[in-house]
Amino acid sequence: xxxxxxxxxxxxxxxxxxxxxxxxxxxxxxxxxxxxxxxxxxxxxxxxxxxxxxxxxxxxxxxxxxxxxxxxxxxxxxxxxxxxxxxxxxxxxxxxxxxxxxxxxxxxxxxxxxxxxxxxxxxxxxxxxxxxxxxxxxxxxxxxxxxxxxxxxxxxxxxxxxxxxxxxxxxxxxxxxxxxxxxxxxxxxxxxxxxxxxxxxxxxxxxxxxxxxxxxxxxxxxxxxxxxxxxxxxxxxx
Numbered sequence: 001x002x003x004x005x006x007x008x009x010x011x012x013x014x015x016x017x018x019x020x021x022x023x024x025x026x027x028x029x030x031x032x033x034x035x036x037x038x039x040x041x042x043x044x045x046x047x048x049x050x051x052x053x054x055x056x057x058x059x060x061x062x063x064x065x066x067x068x069x070x071x072x073x074x075x076x077x078x079x080x081x082x083x084x085x086x087x088x089x090x091x092x093x094x095x096x097x098x099x100x101x102x103x104x105x106x107x108x109x110x111x112x113x114x115x116x117x118x119x120x121x122x123x124x125x126x127x128x129x130x131x132x133x134x135x136x137x138x139x140x141x142x143x144x145x146x147x148x149x150x151x152x153x154x155x156x157x158x159x160x161x162x163x164x165x166x167x168x169x170x171x172x173x174x175x176x177x178x179x180x181x182x183x184x185x186x187x188x189x190x191x192x193x194x195x196x197x198x199x200x201x202x203x204x205x206x207x208x209x210x211x212x213x214x215x216x217x218x219x220x221x222x223x224x225x226x227x228x229x230x231x232x233x234x235x236x237x238x
Contacts, residue, residue, distance in 0.1 A: 047071030076150030158182035184213030
């Protein structure tokens with residue numbers, strides 16, 4: 001069994017456990033940030049499962065569309081929404097929810113319907129995830145908008161929460177947790193840039209490292225029950 005397959009399997013397992021914990025959390029507390037994170041993590045599981053399927057049997061239009069719609073399009077934006085519901089006024093978060101929701105529907109629709117040349121999807125040792133299969137306009141443009149928003153909201157929100165807890169001087173563990181989450185978000189957001197610079201095979205390990213950092217920060221927010229979300233700057237939300 002290759003190292004690529006092992007990494008993808010580990011990523012699926014960690015992501016699935018993470019998604020189940022957040023879903024359980026949402027069923028108990030019914031908080032919007034839990035729902036947003038649950039959607040993002042469900043998308044993460046689907047995206048990595050599609051990547052694993054491609055590792056075993058090569059890309060098909062179906063697995064590539066699934067990977068692109070979830071891993072490339074949805075995950076950053078919906079993780080960012082979850083953080084926005086924690087650190088921003090509810091009215092602003094609700095507005096962002098509707099904008100991201102509309103753009104997500106448009107993006108998924110474009111990815112589902114846009115014609116793909118199957119010959120452009122074959123694996124090569126140098127290019128595991130085929131790039132530029134979809135055109136810049138309109139598909140990649142929607143992806144860029146959602147990724148920029150998601151990165152700013154997720155990483156920025158986590159770092160703002162870390163700063164907030166550091167000022168309180170009573171939440172040392174929460175500071176570390178939110179920093180871990182911010183680092184994980186930054187790794188996930190930069191995965192494509194890393195791949196372009198140093199080889200696309202970095203996508204796979206960077207995805208695993210990113211979810212591991214985020215999951216570790218999530219668990220540190222409440223190590224006894226493992227049900228409290230991270231990050232948070234508003235005690236009423238947690």
